[in-house]
């Protein structure tokens with residue numbers, strides 16, 4: 120059986136524990152999870168107890184995040200990490216280019232060189248903030264044709280993985296997740312994981328969130344239900360790798376304050392037999408998103424499409440929001456239905472998982488799946504000319520938008536491109552032209 124077939128067989132039978140932000144618990148071997156205490160004098164079955172903290176010990180209960188892991192070897196037993204090649208990974212602060220007020224758009228990444236795993240194929244587009252201050256975010260893309268054999272963890276932030284092509288099997292310390300295009304997977308800060316490919320190639324986007332962990336947005340007058348529902352988030356159940364007494368060499372790569380560091384362990388660190396807690400990875404199917412929109416007139420702001428938000432200390436002001444443009448009905452009367460022209464104090468990176476986006480043409484050289492656009496703070500954007508002309512003249516019958524899945528990472532600070540993104544061959548030259556020819560129609 121090929122590696123891909125084996126991984127697919129494993130992924131098919133995955134079990135999950137549901138809910139968002141709740142306390143989960145799981146044991147892969149009966150009796151592995153201590154009952155009634157976290158650190159018994161001797162943990163069950165000869166395991167080592169370890170706490171993994173995603174928040175300061177003293178943060179309010181509503182923000183407090185930690186998981187207790189019961190593992191075959193303690194994480195502390197490892198050789199020194201040494202710097203390794205950062206590849207195409209860049210981190211905040213982003214200083215390779217100056218922040219650009221222009222609208223920018225990229226075609227998809229070119230195919231990866233043979234033998235590229237998820238980590239080698241991680242390519243940073245840009246970002247903001249400072250990884251050492253736990254502020255801001257980075258936009259990465261990835262392309263891969265090989266499963267990781269090494270293990271990765273990110274001390275700088277949580278990783279929201281948005282597959283666009285190819286399903287992934289993500290083996291984490293807390294268990295396995297399957298994430299296919301249309302789903303998103305989140306790996307919390309510090310959790311070690313390995314990405315295996317379930318298809319021949321994989322491609323997608325990653326939001327690295329240096330700031331406060333993503334949570335579900337408040338619903339206000341929407342009420343107790345809607346948008347992304349908590350019960351549709353799936354955390355893994357415990358699953359562990361046991362290399363026996365002899366062990367085996369496993370490379371572990373850690374992203375720390377912007378650089379990659381590597382150590383070769385004598386065993387797999389994915390050796391957690393039982394765990395409980397709320398600092399957990401999860402997967403969410405974007406097709407489960409309950410879309411709320413206008414049923415009278417006008418185009419609502421896209422904040423109604425927020426799946427996850429990373430709050431700042433200012434109420435309503437997110438470090439970064441993850442927003443999805445999912446299939447929905449448009450029924451607005453006397454309304455220009457696609458996104459309006461606008462200039463936004465927040466900065467918008469948009470990607471396309473499949474099909475088309477209702478503000479942009481999707482043809483070659485347009486906004487295509489795997490590509491992305493960056494509309495930085497206050498930059499003027501909105502429907503391209505083709506969309507404006509079509510939507511201004513359209514007959515306003517109820518209309519189902521179900522030919523695409525787009526998303527946005529919307530962030531409070533401008534996104535500064537990396538040198539490789541600003542100079543990329545796949546940066547579209549002449550993006551401004553999509554707004555050319557919007558004719559003067561003023562007839563006083």
Ligand SMILES: O=C(O)Cc1cc(O)ccc1O
Pocket residue numbers: 418419420421457458459461463467478494500501527
């Ligand atoms: O620019 C975009 O396409 C994203 C967007 C969508 C929308 O429906 C309203 C505002 C907005 O920024």
Ligand SMILES: [Fe+2]
Pocket residue numbers: 461463467494500501
């Ligand atoms: Fe916008």
